[in-house]
Each structure stands twice: as C-alpha cells, then as structure tokens.
Amino acid sequence: MIKQEEMETLRELIKEVDTAMLTTVTEEGLVSRPMKTQEVEFDGDLWFFTKKETNKYEEIKHDQDVNVAYAGKSYVSVRGRAEIVEDLDKKKELWSKAYETIMQTSYDDPNVVLIKVKAESAEYWETGNFTKKIAFLYKRMTGQSAKSTDGNETVELNH
Amino acid sequence: MIKQEEMETLRELIKEVDTAMLTTVTEEGLVSRPMKTQEVEFDGDLWFFTKKETNKYEEIKHDQDVNVAYAGKSYVSVRGRAEIVEDLDKKKELWSKAYETIMQTSYDDPNVVLIKVKAESAEYWETGNFTKKIAFLYKRMTGQSAKSTDGNETVELNH
Numbered sequence: 001m002i003k004q005e006e007m008e009t010l011r012e013l014i015k016e017v018d019t020a021m022l023t024t025v026t027e028e029g030l031v032s033r034p035m036k037t038q039e040v041e042f043d044g045d046l047w048f049f050t051k052k053e054t055n056k057y058e059e060i061k062h063d064q065d066v067n068v069a070y071a072g073k074s075y076v077s078v079r080g081r082a083e084i085v086e087d088l089d090k091k092k093e094l095w096s097k098a099y100e101t102i103m104q105t106s107y108d109d110p111n112v113v114l115i116k117v118k119a120e121s122a123e124y125w126e127t128g129n130f131t132k133k134i135a136f137l138y139k140r141m142t143g144q145s146a147k148s149t150d151g152n153e154t155v156e157l158n159h
Numbered sequence: 160m161i162k163q164e165e166m167e168t169l170r171e172l173i174k175e176v177d178t179a180m181l182t183t184v185t186e187e188g189l190v191s192r193p194m195k196t197q198e199v200e201f202d203g204d205l206w207f208f209t210k211k212e213t214n215k216y217e218e219i220k221h222d223q224d225v226n227v228a229y230a231g232k233s234y235v236s237v238r239g240r241a242e243i244v245e246d247l248d249k250k251k252e253l254w255s256k257a258y259e260t261i262m263q264t265s266y267d268d269p270n271v272v273l274i275k276v277k278a279e280s281a282e283y284w285e286t287g288n289f290t291k292k293i294a295f296l297y298k299r300m301t302g303q304s305a306k307s308t309d310g311n312e313t314v315e316l317n318h
Contacts, residue, residue, distance in 0.1 A: 030226035067189035
C-alpha cells in the first residue's frame with residue numbers, strides 16, 4: 001500500500017542524487033557499485049542501464065534481491081527485486097546522450113539492457129538528527145510477515 | 160594478499176566519508192542504512208557501534224555477509240563479513256562523545272555492541288570517469304574462485 005505523501009518524499013530525496021549504490025548478491029557476499037540514476041520520476045520502479053557482459057547482469061540473473069542506496073543530503077535505502085528488461089522501446093525511451101558517451105554504444109545494441117528494480121520497501125533518514133522514517137511501498141505477498149513490516153511508518157534512532 | 164598501495168588509497172577515500180551505507184541480508188531482501196564511520200585508520204577492518212535491540216544486530220547474527228558503501232568524492236564498495244564484538248576495552252577505545260549524544264548511553268551499557276566488518280574485497284571508482292579500480296584485500300578460502308577474484312586489479316567501465 002503506497003502512501004502518496006511518502007512516495008512524494010522519496011521522489012524528492014532520490015531526485016537530488018545523481019548516483020546510487022546498487023548492491024547485489026554474489027556467491028562470495030554482497031557487492032555494490034555506483035550507478036547513474038535515471039532522470040525519470042520515481043513511481044516505485046528504478047531503472048538503470050547496463051551491459052550483458054557485466055558481473056551485475058550475471059548476479060541479478062542468479063539472485064534478484066538488490067538494494068539501492070542514495071547518499072546525499074539525506075539517505076535512502078530501497079529494498080527491491082531486480083529484473084533484466086530488454087524491451088527496445090523502453091531502452092529508447094530511457095536512453096540519453098550521456099549513456100552514449102559512457103557506454104560507447106547505442107540503445108539498440110543487444111548487449112545493452114535495462115535493470116528494473118521494483119521497490120518493495122524504502123526507508124529514509126534525514127541528515128542531522130539521523131531520525132529514521134520508513135515508507136513501505138509494497139509488501140511482498142510471501143505469507144511471511146516480518147515484524148518490521150507491521151507498521152506503515154516508524155521512527156527510531158539509527159542505532 | 161594486500162597491496163600496500165591499494166590499502167593506502169582505500170584508507171584515503173574512506174577517510175573523507177563520515178557516513179557509510181551498511182547493507183545486510185534480511186529474510187525479505189537487502190536493506191541498508193547510514194552508519195557513522197569510526198575515526199580510525201582503515202587496516203582491513205571497519206567498526207561501527209550499534210545496539211542489541213536493532214534490526215541490524217539480528218540480521219548480522221543470522222547472516223554475516225555485508226557490504227559497506229562509501230559515496231563521496233569517490234565511491235567505495237567493501238564486501239565483508241560482520242561480527243558482533245562486545246569487548247569492553249574495544250568499546251571504550253572506540254567510543255566518543257558523539258556516540259554518547261546520538262545513542263544516549265555509555266560504552267559500558269551491555270546493549271551497546273560493536274559491529275566489526277572484516278573486509279574481504281574492496282573496489283573503488285573515481286568520480287568523473289567512472290573508471291573502476293579493484294583492490295582485493297582478502298580472498299576467502301572457500302575453494303570457489305569467482306572470475307572476478309582472479310586479477311589483483313582490473314579497470315573497466317561501470318556498465
């Protein structure tokens with residue numbers, strides 16, 4: 001269940017941060033890397049470009065659990081499930097000159113794919129007081145209910 | 160095997176970032192949160208204070224795999240294994256007035272514990288060109304050898 005107010009707050013916090021840290025699961029442990037964020041309004045999904053020949057492509061194929069962390073004026077943690085999207089129209093829609101320069105190819109390169117992260121929960125901390133606000137965007141239908149998903153918003157110290 | 164030069168580079172990059180994002184594994188997926196970093200020289204271990212009544216304490220007790228990400232002028236990803244340390248002398252050594260204010264207690268509070276993250280590999284990206292440098296600090300003796308651990312330092316684009 002999405003609270004509109006929380007979604008808007010997250011959208012504003014995320015918008016400020018050009019580069020997110022995407023954490024994936026490997027056989028050896030958790031790894032992260034900076035990823036240029038899309039200049040599209042956050043609606044629950046996060047989008048990144050990558051190539052098939054990267055570790056993260058393999059890692060997501062193997063384990064969909066990811067975290068996207070934004071460190072800027074505030075801090076945001078998005079827990080989600082990632083999937084690889086190869087849709088040409090979507091790649092064209094999200095492509096920009098910046099990617100052409102960085103990736104040195106074109107959106108219609110079959111090696112270029114999108115990582116779509118479907119946010120399942122998000123938390124943010126405002127800088128200064130380190131107060132934690134939790135915004136639960138989606139609740140997974142697993143039947144399991146961790147205690148942390150009971151509330152819709154909690155406030156606690158970051159310790 | 161630690162290359163002294165890489166360790167020093169990491170030490171310098173980490174020193175600049177006051178707050179790291181610590182990612183842990185939960186039953187539902189990967190979560191992260193900002194953590195105040197210790198003002199001690201990085202020697203392969205990272206230290207954080209927390210309390211026993213937190214989610215991260217439970218998560219680390221359940222699964223030791225963590226990632227520590229630093230986003231500042233550069234980006235650093237540390238893959239490691241976390242453990243809870245309750246040693247009173249160590250808590251005293253690392254405690255500071257800042258923690259007293261934030262955590263509203265004292266280092267000898269039995270609820271106050273240390274999270275020690277033993278770095279197993281680290282990667283960093285310099286801002287601007289997004290060139291990736293990999294510094295492998297430790298190699299886990301699992302018998303498994305992922306292709307990414309073969310080299311001691313690789314350079315590739317972040318895509």
